[in-house]
Amino acid sequence: MAKNNNHKAVSYNKWGYIFLIPFVVVYLIFQLVPLISTIYNSFFENYRSGLTQIGPNFVGFANYVKLFEGGEIWIYLKNTMIMWIMGFVPQILVSLLLGAWFSNPSLRLKGQRFFKTVIYLPNLIMASAFAMLFFTLFADGGPINAMLVHAGILKEAYSFFSHAWSARTLVAILNFLMWFGNTTILLMAGMMGIDPSLYEAAEVDGATSSQIFRKITLPLLRPILIYVMITSLIGGMQMFDVPQILTNGTGDPMRSTMTLIMFLNKHLFSKNYGMGGALSVFLFIITGILSMIVFRFNKATDGR
Amino acid sequence: MKKQIMAVTLTAAMLAGLAAVPVWADDAGSDEGKVLNIYCWNEEFKTRLTDHYPGYEEVDGTHGKIGDVDVVWNITPSDDNAYQNNLDETLLKQADAAADDKIDLFLVEADYALKYVNTDYTMSVADLGITDDEIADQYQYTKDVMTDSDGNLKGLSWQGCPGTMIYRRDIAKEVFGTDDPAEVQKKVADWDTFKATAAELKEKGYQMTSTVNDSYRVFSNNVTSPWVVDGKITVDDNIKNWVDMSKEMVDAGETATYELWSDDWSKGFFTDSNVFSYFGPAWFIDFSMSADQDGSVGKDGGWAATEGPQGFYWGGTWITAATGTDNPTLVADIMRTMTTNVDVMKEIVTADNDFVNNKPAMEEMAADESYGDAVLGGQNPLAMFCAGADKIDLSNMSIYDQGCNEEFQNAMKNYFEGNATYEEALDLFYKAVVEKYPELSY
Numbered sequence: 185m186a187k188n189n190n191h192k193a194v195s196y197n198k199w200g201y202i203f204l205i206p207f208v209v210v211y212l213i214f215q216l217v218p219l220i221s222t223i224y225n226s227f228f229e230n231y232r233s234g235l236t237q238i239g240p241n242f243v244g245f246a247n248y249v250k251l252f253e254g255g256e257i258w259i260y261l262k263n264t265m266i267m268w269i270m271g272f273v274p275q276i277l278v279s280l281l282l283g284a285w286f287s288n289p290s291l292r293l294k295g296q297r298f299f300k301t302v303i304y305l306p307n308l309i310m311a312s313a314f315a316m317l318f319f320t321l322f323a324d325g326g327p328i329n330a331m332l333v334h335a336g337i338l339k340e341a342y343s344f345f346s347h348a349w350s351a352r353t354l355v356a357i358l359n360f361l362m363w364f365g366n367t368t369i370l371l372m373a374g375m376m377g378i379d380p381s382l383y384e385a386a387e388v389d390g391a392t393s394s395q396i397f398r399k400i401t402l403p404l405l406r407p408i409l410i411y412v413m414i415t416s417l418i419g420g421m422q423m424f425d426v427p428q429i430l431t432n433g434t435g436d437p438m439r440s441t442m443t444l445i446m447f448l449n450k451h452l453f454s455k456n457y458g459m460g461g462a463l464s465v466f467l468f469i470i471t472g473i474l475s476m477i478v479f480r481f482n483k484a485t486d487g488r
Numbered sequence: 489m490k491k492q493i494m495a496v497t498l499t500a501a502m503l504a505g506l507a508a509v510p511v512w513a514d515d516a517g518s519d520e521g522k523v524l525n526i527y528c529w530n531e532e533f534k535t536r537l538t539d540h541y542p543g544y545e546e547v548d549g550t551h552g553k554i555g556d557v558d559v560v561w562n563i564t565p566s567d568d569n570a571y572q573n574n575l576d577e578t579l580l581k582q583a584d585a586a587a588d589d590k591i592d593l594f595l596v597e598a599d600y601a602l603k604y605v606n607t608d609y610t611m612s613v614a615d616l617g618i619t620d621d622e623i624a625d626q627y628q629y630t631k632d633v634m635t636d637s638d639g640n641l642k643g644l645s646w647q648g649c650p651g652t653m654i655y656r657r658d659i660a661k662e663v664f665g666t667d668d669p670a671e672v673q674k675k676v677a678d679w680d681t682f683k684a685t686a687a688e689l690k691e692k693g694y695q696m697t698s699t700v701n702d703s704y705r706v707f708s709n710n711v712t713s714p715w716v717v718d719g720k721i722t723v724d725d726n727i728k729n730w731v732d733m734s735k736e737m738v739d740a741g742e743t744a745t746y747e748l749w750s751d752d753w754s755k756g757f758f759t760d761s762n763v764f765s766y767f768g769p770a771w772f773i774d775f776s777m778s779a780d781q782d783g784s785v786g787k788d789g790g791w792a793a794t795e796g797p798q799g800f801y802w803g804g805t806w807i808t809a810a811t812g813t814d815n816p817t818l819v820a821d822i823m824r825t826m827t828t829n830v831d832v833m834k835e836i837v838t839a840d841n842d843f844v845n846n847k848p849a850m851e852e853m854a855a856d857e858s859y860g861d862a863v864l865g866g867q868n869p870l871a872m873f874c875a876g877a878d879k880i881d882l883s884n885m886s887i888y889d890q891g892c893n894e895e896f897q898n899a900m901k902n903y904f905e906g907n908a909t910y911e912e913a914l915d916l917f918y919k920a921v922v923e924k925y926p927e928l929s930y
Contacts, residue, residue, distance in 0.1 A: 231926050232576075233925065233926075233927050234606075234607070234887055235576060235579065235580065235603065235604070235607045236607075238926075238927065254919065256919070320751065323751055323752055324744075324746070324752045325751065325755055326751075343905070346745070346905045346907065347907075433568070434898045434901075436901065436902060436907075437902050437905065437908075438907050438912065438916065439916065450920070450924070453569065453924045454923075454924055454925060454926055456926055
């Protein structure tokens with residue numbers, strides 16, 4: 185009998201492994217191999233000057249030294265983080281609010297399906313198309329400036345893309361608009377997974393709705409919140425298309441909207457795989473560290 | 489192989505000389521490729537070929553036919569370097585590509601011509617059988633652009649691109665009391681008077697130029713040293729002069745800081761703007777100033793041209809044969825027809841208002857009272873262009889020109905807008921150039 189049981193367990197394990205194969209194969213080919221080759225490439229001088237290929241020559245850590253030499257990389261990291269936070273904070277607040285409203289049965293919101301679709305729509309537009317639209321809207325001679333001047337709010341056109349904070353704000357707004365729908369759907373799913381009897385019990389005990397939100401919804405939503413934060417963080421670190429299109433690739437003014445990936449893109453003009461690799465490894469490490477911090481932070485408070 | 493090509497091209501050249509029939513009709517069909525791959529970045533050359541090359545039939549947007557040879561157009565826009573990226577990848581694979589997939593002919597611009605000219609990926613026109621005598625009438629600078637470090641000529645152009653200052657007649661009349669090019673020229677004879685005139689225009693509510701970048705080329709074409717000397721990036725004094733003048737003009741509100749080709753920049757093409765002038769060559773007047781649109785200044789011939797403070801050139805398209813082409817005869821014939829055939833070239837002038845690369849023909853047309861450019865209110869600007877084309881000096885070109893020019897204008901925008909000091913902006917420029925060309929230092 186015992187022997188029989190054992191045999192069964194082994195055969196289940198086998199199926200488990202078989203079902204894992206597709207993922208592992210895809211992971212190996214499309215994730216692990218590129219990751220390792222990126223690290224490998226970062227130790228070589230390897231670029232193209234005109235039509236002449238230079239390298240690859242092994243140069244040790246020379247690319248890393250060059251990367252940190254001027255200290256600009258920290259500025260680009262700071263820019264990336266600033267623009268991510270500026271977009272993420274309103275995004276998570278609005279998403280929580282909308283999620284709470286949508287998942288609250290006592291509100292009986294009408295047209296939920298419609299609104300859920302509408303808030304998700306910006307995500308379906310290509311980021312570059314969206315950025316182009318904003319670029320035209322906020323140009324010196326664009327409609328926003330024309331409206332502000334006509335309404336008497338501004339005396340003359342304001343160059344949104346020539347001031348660090350207005351340019352960053354536009355990037356953040358674009359990212360916020362594109363991603364809050366997605367976050368709302370995720371948080372809503374998390375909220376609907378909370379046992380309704382907890383809400384009922386709280387109501388019977390006379391808790392106010394804000395108390396319910398803080399004491400029941402938020403704590404039970406934590407796993408989803410961590411997931412949202414980490415995915416958004418990784419997405420934010422890789423911010424590229426919106427600021428690239430919005431500033432024509434320059435990261436102006438004075439590279440205050442230059443993100444790490446835009447900087448990476450600069451090296452691709454000369455097919456500089458060495459510097460590109462070094463920058464990617466740096467990005468990999470930073471993303472890893474930040475994800476760890478978010479994870480640990482949430483786990484620690486979870487333990488109580 | 490090279491000998492074979494030589495033999496074929498020489499025979500073809502002789503045949504072409506003897507019989508007036510186009511070469512492709514009876515000869516090229518036998519041993520040359522049936523597909524002609526052309527790489528370029530816009531429709532300009534295609535239009536020229538369709539309109540002026542005898543025997544070219546258009547099949548659809550990207551295909552044509554010359555005799556029994558299929559012409560395949562591979563058009564990639566220049567934006568974000570896409571054209572060159574695409575061209576580079578294909579050229580690097582050229583040696584291994586099937587005969588019908590090889591690039592036969594591609595176009596380059598002056599800013600990056602040396603990048604291709606100084607390599608083995610381009611064929612010398614002598615190897616195509618085109619002799620020095622045939623191209624003796626072409627402007628010398630158009631040949632200098634395409635001459636590699638060993639003195640081989642690698643490509644030809646049908647156009648010359650000397651520039652002029654193009655100004656609005658109505659504004660000139662209002663502010664200076666005349667729109668006569670000779671009188672207006674006195675107002676912009678050199679950079680000091682140019683600046684004084686800008687102040688005069690500002691008082692009446694007009695801007696001298698649409699953006700600082702309009703005058704950039706006029707300065708950068710008159711430098712005394714190239715961008716890169718012995719691997720070190722250097723900023724010429726004349727470029728610095730541009731920075732100083734531009735900064736003062738921006739601060740005084742006499743011009744703006746838009747990028748060339750942006751919407752804000754091109755608003756000046758229309759009558760409801762306050763932009764007085766642009767700098768540009770013939771193709772700019774005909775091709776870029778929205779003259780076909782209602783409400784544009786050019787529609788009613790509201791522009792006029794004058795020499796401006798200094799001579800310059802802008803752009804120009806050169807035809808070059810890719811090494812390994814299987815259609816050398818046809819490529820040579822296209823080059824000959826488009827860049828040396830006087831009748832075809834005169835046709836291009838009258839039909840497209842282009843300035844063609846043929847000195848005697850242009851000088852003859854410059855004296856022709858009956859020719860006039862409608863966009864310029866019937867003015868014949870060719871004499872100005874002729875004078876300009878003779879003066880163009882390209883001795884300070886380098887393969888880094890495109891990247892340096894672009895990055896310099898981008899970086900200086902920060903200085904003009906008050907977001908950085910000159911030194912900070914200069915530092916940004918150096919960094920951006922080294923990112924593009926890692927082999928350089930500063």
